[in-house]
Amino acid sequence: MADSPLKQRRAGVILHPTSLPGPHGMGDFGPNAFKFVDWLHEVGQTMWQVLPLSPVGPGDSPYMGSSAFAGNPLLVAFEPMVAQGWIASDSLLREFDALRVDFRAVTPWRMGKLREAFAGFVREGTPADRTALQAWALSQKSWLDDYILFMAVDQAHAPAQWPQWPLDVRWREASALAQLRVDHADELAFWMFVQWQFDVQWKAIKHYANSKGVCLVGDLPIFVAHHSADCWSRPDLYLLDATGQPKVVAGVPPDFFSALGQRWGNPLYDWNAMHDDAYQWWVARVQRQLDLADVIRIDHFRGFVDYWEIPADQPTAIHGSWKPGPGTHLFEKLAQALGELPIIAEDLGVITAEVEALRAHAGFPGMRVLAFAFSGDDSHYFLPHNHVPNTVVYTGTHDNDTVCGWWANCNDHERGYVRHYLGTDGSCIQWAMLGAAWNSVALTAVCQLQDVLGLDGTHRMNTPGTMGCWSWRFAWDWVTPAVTHRMASLTVASGRNLS
Numbered sequence: 006m007a008d009s010p011l012k013q014r015r016a017g018v019i020l021h022p023t024s025l026p027g028p029h030g031m032g033d034f035g036p037n038a039f040k041f042v043d044w045l046h047e048v049g050q051t052m053w054q055v056l057p058l059s060p061v062g063p064g065d066s067p068y069m070g071s072s073a074f075a076g077n078p079l080l081v082a083f084e085p086m087v088a089q090g091w092i093a094s095d096s097l098l099r100e101f102d103a104l105r106v107d108f109r110a111v112t113p114w115r116m117g118k119l120r121e122a123f124a125g126f127v128r129e130g131t132p133a134d135r136t137a138l139q140a141w142a143l144s145q146k147s148w149l150d151d152y153i154l155f156m157a158v159d160q161a162h163a164p165a166q167w168p169q170w171p172l173d174v175r176w177r178e179a180s181a182l183a184q185l186r187v188d189h190a191d192e193l194a195f196w197m198f199v200q201w202q203f204d205v206q207w208k209a210i211k212h213y214a215n216s217k218g219v220c221l222v223g224d225l226p227i228f229v230a231h232h233s234a235d236c237w238s239r240p241d242l243y244l245l246d247a248t249g250q251p252k253v254v255a256g257v258p259p260d261f262f263s264a265l266g267q268r269w270g271n272p273l274y275d276w277n278a279m280h281d282d283a284y285q286w287w288v289a290r291v292q293r294q295l296d297l298a299d300v301i302r303i304d305h306f307r308g309f310v311d312y313w314e315i316p317a318d319q320p321t322a323i324h325g326s327w328k329p330g331p332g333t334h335l336f337e338k339l340a341q342a343l344g345e346l347p348i349i350a351e352d353l354g355v356i357t358a359e360v361e362a363l364r365a366h367a368g369f370p371g372m373r374v375l376a377f378a379f380s381g382d383d384s385h386y387f388l389p390h391n392h393v394p395n396t397v398v399y400t401g402t403h404d405n406d407t408v409c410g411w412w413a414n415c416n417d418h419e420r421g422y423v424r425h426y427l428g429t430d431g432s433c434i435q436w437a438m439l440g441a442a443w444n445s446v447a448l449t450a451v452c453q454l455q456d457v458l459g460l461d462g463t464h465r466m467n468t469p470g471t472m473g474c475w476s477w478r479f480a481w482d483w484v485t486p487a488v489t490h491r492m493a494s495l496t497v498a499s500g501r502n503l504s
Contacts, residue, residue, distance in 0.1 A: 010052070010220045010300050011347055011370055011397075016443060016501035017052025017222065018045060019403060020454045021067070021466070022080050023106055024478050029118075030101035030111035032478060034206035035082030039213055044484065046217040048492040049502035053214060054222035054451055056403060058207065058297065065108045065475050068226045068304070069271070071155070072234045074148035074293050076203035079115050083122065085206060089134075091125030092118065106476040123198045138201050145200070147289055148234075153196040154182065155234035157189040167237045168249035175249060177238070207297060215299070218503060222349070222451075223298030225291070227305040228255050228271035235286075236272055242279055242286055243272040253314045256322040260355065266322025267470060268315055276331050284331070284338045291339055291346070299347065306350040306369075307360045309335060336367045349397050349449075353377075368395075370449065375438055376401045376411045379422045388426070389445045396447035400438045400456050403466040407455040408435045410462020435459045436491065443499035450501065457492055458483050 025032025025041060032038075045053055060077045062069030067077070087094045097118065101111060126134065142149055155167075162170050173181035186193065211221055229235045231251055236243055244252050251272040259266040279286060294301050308330055315325035340346055350364045352371040364371055373396055378387035385391065392398060400408050412434040415423065424430065429437035435456050442450045455464045458479065467474040496502045 009345065009347060011349070011395075011449060013051075013503065014448050014501050015051045015220075015503065016450045016496050016499070017050050017054055018454050018457065019054045019056075019399075019451060021056040021403070021475075022058075023475065024454070024466070026103065026478065026481055027082075028101075029083060029097060030099075030114065031079060031106040031108075033080050033082040034203075034210055035084045037481075038082075038210050040481075042210070042214045042217055042219055044489070045214075045219050048489055049496035050492075051218050051220060051501075051503050052222050052300070052449065052451065053219055054302065055224060055298075057224045057226055061108075061475075062230050062232075064472050065106075067224075067475070069230045071159070071230060071232065072148070072152050073226075073229050073290050074145075075152045075200055075234070076207065076297075078119060078199045078203065079112060080207075081119060081199060081202045082206055083118060086122045086125070086202070089126075090129050092122040096121065103480065104478050106478060108476065119199055120195060122202075123195045126198060127194075138198065141201050141204060142197055145204075148293065149197065149200060151238035152200070152234040153193045154185060154189075155237055156196045157192040158185060159232075160192060161189065166232045175237075211297070211299075220299035221297075222300040222302060223294050224302045224304060225294050227303065227308045228269065228273075231270070231272045239286065242275055242282075244275050245272065251317045254317050255308075256313050256315050256325060257354070258313050258322055258325060263470070266313070266325070268320070268322045273312070273314060273328075276329075280331065280334065284335050287335060288339060288342045292343055295343065295347075300349060301347065302349040302351055304351045306352045306364065306371075307354065307356055310357065310360045310363050333363060333366050336363075340367075370395045370397050370447075372396075372402075373398045373445075373447065374401060374405065375399065375442055376405050376408065379415075379419045379426065389441050392445045392447045394446055394448050396445075397449040397451060398442045398445045398447040399450075400435075400442050400452040403453065404469050405453075406462045406465050407453065407460050408438045409456075409459055410465060413462065433459075436495075439492075439495060440499075443495050443501060450499075454479060457488060459488075 020041065022034065022038060023032045025037040027033055027035055027037050057067040058076050058080065059067060059070035060072055060075055061067050062071065083092060083097055086092050099114065101107065158170060158174060168175060214221055240249060246252050253273050254268065255271040255273055256268040257266055310330050310332060311327045312330055313322065313325045314328045315322050348369045350369040350371050352360060352364055353374065373387040373392060375387060375398065378385050401411065405411065412431060427437040427441055439452055439456060442452065464477055466477050
């Protein structure tokens with residue numbers, strides 16, 4: 006693997022592991038993840054971009070999880086644990102929808118099976134297994150102890166949020182935490198086991214991908230959830246009131262897409278407190294993500310320049326105001342601690358000159374999305390002839406419709422401009438868009454797997470501001486030899502195949 010993946014001409018595909026095929030209700034870190042790496046290698050793709058791998062939160066969103074450091078337990082595959090003898094394969098036989106994740110059914114079933122696997126580990130685990138677990142736990146101690154304690158207490162007090170926990174637990178009195186570790190020893194051991202298996206399995210995929218010349222692109226949301234191990238363990242780093250509730254929350258202001266704006270509800274950082282702590286929490290967070298991926302996409306990059314602060318008692322984002330973020334100082338501290346940062350800055354939306362200046366100062370590539378490029382004229386920033394090398398061009402992201410779905414809903418101006426610009430009649434619009442992205446001077450080009458497969462808008466991964474998303478999956482028989490050949494040919498012809 007090259008030291009700086011973003012400095013080479015590459016191409017890649019967005020696919021969250023939950024979208025992989027597999028027999029256990031959702032995609033995971035099992036055999037199909039390795040098969041997907043093999044397919045990426047076959048078609049010359051050298052990047053696999055995922056969504057956040059952290060535990061999912063309300064609405065099953067990976068962008069609102071219970072920890073910025075932990076992995077999603079639902080992604081832990083059962084096949085490796087069957088091989089270890091910790092769970093029987095015949096106990097895993099259950100029919101699920103192969104093309105949609107039914108989280109309400111899958112989540113409790115998979116968590117129950119993880120508990121069975123843990124019981125098997127307790128019974129059958131070898132001394133070498135236990136030594137490996139303890140060594141891993143020691144290496145992750147900076148976040149793991151707080152996370153597993155948070156999960157154990159959360160299980161005991163659900164559905165209460167942490168500000169409703171007993172006062173001594175809420176404010177982490179030493180004697181209370183010591184007693185919790187005694188009372189919940191088995192539960193702590195379970196959550197530690199699950200995180201160990203997450204790390205072991207994902208690192209195996211990463212090692213295999215890297216051996217095939219494929220680098221992994223992770224995703225780091227700028228904010229964390231209020232009901233999270235991060236907020237409970239370090240309330241001093243957030244703008245909270247005396248009861249632990251947020252005084253202000255995150256979102257974005259009203260715009261063309263929403264008259265009310267978006268009230269995300271995440272607690273906002275106390276950037277002054279983080280500055281005084283030399284941004285150590287951020288250093289640890291980015292270091293952890295770089296342990297899991299070769300490149301990181303940071304979501305909502307403009308929030309590091311200024312962010313929309315909404316009073317917590319306001320039901321919408323209308324009455325918010327702009328507040329200054331940490332700016333260059335944060336990224337200077339990160340670079341001092343971690344060296345050159347392989348980061349993609351998600352700089353979509355209304356971007357100011359100050360945001361551009363921060364991104365340029367840090368040296369990060371920004372994003373250009375072709376699905377947004379044809380609404381204006383030839384000066385549009387996202388059109389390929391306006392691209393620059395230090396850019397990541399996307400046909401669309403997980404928040405966009407598929408290319409075919411987008412094309413079906415284009416207005417007359419967009420359709421006419423696309424036909425003229427791309428020289429297409431629209432009959433194979435996905436390949437016209439992929440060709441425009443892959444032939445761009447942008448060093449990195451990325452698409453959704455849905456676009457390679459030519460799928461319509463019913464296969465969309467996420468529609469921002471709506472519920473019932475994140476459930477899409479694909480089937481291997483959709484990945485035809487014709488699709489594979491065409492993708493491989495395009496990647497070679499555009500000079501993005503590094504092999």
